[in-house]
Amino acid sequence: MDQDRIPDPFHPGEREAQARAGFRVPSAPIRDRLIPQHQEFYPLLPWLLVAARDEAGDPSAGVLTGAPGFVAAADPRTLWIRPDVGAWQPWPAGPVVGDPVAALGIDLGTRRRNRVNGRVAARDGQALAIGVEESFGNCPQYIHVRRVEAVPPSPAGTVEALSGLDGEARRLIGAADTAFIASASSAGQDARLDMSHRGGPAGFIRIDGDRLIVPDYAGNRYFNTLGNMVLNPRAGLLLVDVTSGDALHLTGAVGIDWEPDPELPHAQRSWSLHVERGWRRKAAIPLRWTRLGDGSGTP
Numbered sequence: 001m002d003q004d005r006i007p008d009p010f011h012p013g014e015r016e017a018q019a020r021a022g023f024r025v026p027s028a029p030i031r032d033r034l035i036p037q038h039q040e041f042y043p044l045l046p047w048l049l050v051a052a053r054d055e056a057g058d059p060s061a062g063v064l065t066g067a068p069g070f071v072a073a074a075d076p077r078t079l080w081i082r083p084d085v086g087a088w089q090p091w092p093a094g095p096v097v098g099d100p101v102a103a104l105g106i107d108l109g110t111r112r113r114n115r116v117n118g119r120v121a122a123r124d125g126q127a128l129a130i131g132v133e134e135s136f137g138n139c140p141q142y143i144h145v146r147r148v149e150a151v152p153p154s155p156a157g158t159v160e161a162l163s164g165l166d167g168e169a170r171r172l173i174g175a176a177d178t179a180f181i182a183s184a185s186s187a188g189q190d191a192r193l194d195m196s197h198r199g200g201p202a203g204f205i206r207i208d209g210d211r212l213i214v215p216d217y218a219g220n221r222y223f224n225t226l227g228n229m230v231l232n233p234r235a236g237l238l239l240v241d242v243t244s245g246d247a248l249h250l251t252g253a254v255g256i257d258w259e260p261d262p263e264l265p266h267a268q269r270s271w272s273l274h275v276e277r278g279w280r281r282k283a284a285i286p287l288r289w290t291r292l293g294d295g296s297g298t299p
Contacts, residue, residue, distance in 0.1 A: 004031045009134060011185055011192060014227030020258050021269070025221050030136040033076035038114045038135060042071040042105050046150060047287055048081060049104040049180050049238070051195040052095040057187035058251050059228075061180055061195060061238035062086060063285050067150075071105065074129065079103070079116055082127040085153050085286055094128060095120050101130055102193035104180065108289060109147055111140035115224075117194060134192075138220060142199035144177050146242065146289040154245075154283040162250070162278040164210045169280065172239055172248055173212065177202045181214075182236035183228035191232070194224045206264070210275045212237065212250070215267030229254050229271060237273055242289035250278035 009030040010018070018024050034042075042048075047065045054060040064070075064083035071081050081103070086094070095101050099120050106113040114137050121131035162169065179198045184191040198214060206213040214237075216226065229235060233255065239248045252274045261270050 004033060004035070006030050006032055006134065010222070011227065011231070013185055013229075013231035014223050016230050017223035017227040018221065021221070021223065023221065028136065028220075028222060030134050030222075032133055032135070034073050034079065034116070034132055034135050035076075038137065039073040039076065041107075041112060041114055042073060042079065043069045045071055045105050045107060046148060047285065048083075049106065049195050049197075050081075051102040051104075051182035051184075051193045051236070052099060053184060053187070053191065053193070054236075054251070058234045058236065059182035059184040059193060059232075060236045060251060061182035061249055063238070063240065063247055065286060077132045078121060079130045079132060080127065081130070085284075086126065094123075094126070097121070097123055098189070100184070100189070100191045100193045101128075102182070102195040103130060104195040104197060106143070106197055108143060108145060109292075111143040111145060113138045113140075113143065113197060115195065117192060136222075138197075141219065142217060143197065144199055145292045147292055148287055148289050151245070151286050151288055153286040157282045157284065160280045162280060163276070165207070165250075165275055169248055169250070169278070170207055172241055172246070173205055173207060174203050176205060176239050178240070178242075179205060179214070180238040180240075181225055182238070183225050183232070184234070185228045185231045187232060187234070192228070194228055196225045212273045212275065213261075213264070214271055214273070215261075215264040216269045216271060217267055226256055226271065229256060235273055240285060242291075245283045245285040245287060246280065247284040248278065248280045250275045252276040
């Protein structure tokens with residue numbers, strides 16, 4: 001057995017979610033450090049998805065960008081992030097030292113992804129260091145292959161506050177084939193945060209008024225996201241317009257439906273987000289993505 005693995009990396013919510021789904025994961029390649037492969041992966045990225053708690057204690061998701069190398073491992077337990085641009089609302093200054101935080105590194109061109117959960121170990125201006133408590137890779141399922149290119153950053157646009165879904169948000173969600181979810185095991189300082197990716201056919205997220213229904217397809221069976229939701233039924237959903245760089249974040253209460261829904265093909269279960277508030281910033285991300293074929297593992 002890999003000596004670096006955390007003996008039992010799953011908290012009670014994750015164990016309950018696994019049980020509700022009908023199985024138990026005896027062990028997993030989740031470590032308290034970055035292995036060399038992951039240390040080499042992060043400096044290749046021009047963006048990083050980050051989750052932290054907002055002022056209300058709810059999980060919120062943001063995007064940080066920079067020239068490749070802006071994310072780098074100082075050592076196996078410390079990941080430094082020195083962004084050039086950040087879409088971090090509603091926490092523009094970012095989390096402070098000691099706060100729980102999570103990050104997702106994902107390369108849409110190669111379909112590689114790695115997750116890091118931990119706490120802010122240090123701050124230096126806009127830069128921050130994550131003290132790694134959990135690190136693990138994910139399989140390439142449901143990642144749509146895209147080529148990315150950098151564009152000149154736009155002047156900081158106005159942050160538009162939302163109290164529900166307007167027409168523009170509905171159009172983006174209705175066309176989206178990729179989303180990112182921030183979840184937390186509690187609203188307190190002891191929270192374990194997670195930042196995860198979801199993908200599917202365009203329009204895979206169903207819209208019902210101000211309620212979004214997200215299919216849950218077969219995955220790694222860790223249930224990091226749903227396990228957090230079992231303990232803390234709050235979440236943040238982030239969508240990125242790949243053609244304009246717009247960022248849309250929505251926050252609200254979540255519910256889990258453990259039974260398959262015939263209106264969600266191939267989904268084993270689903271979860272919903274009742275949108276209570278959110279924000280949108282136009283051209284927040286100085287990157288653009290072009291879809292390459294359909295080699296995405298989509299259901």
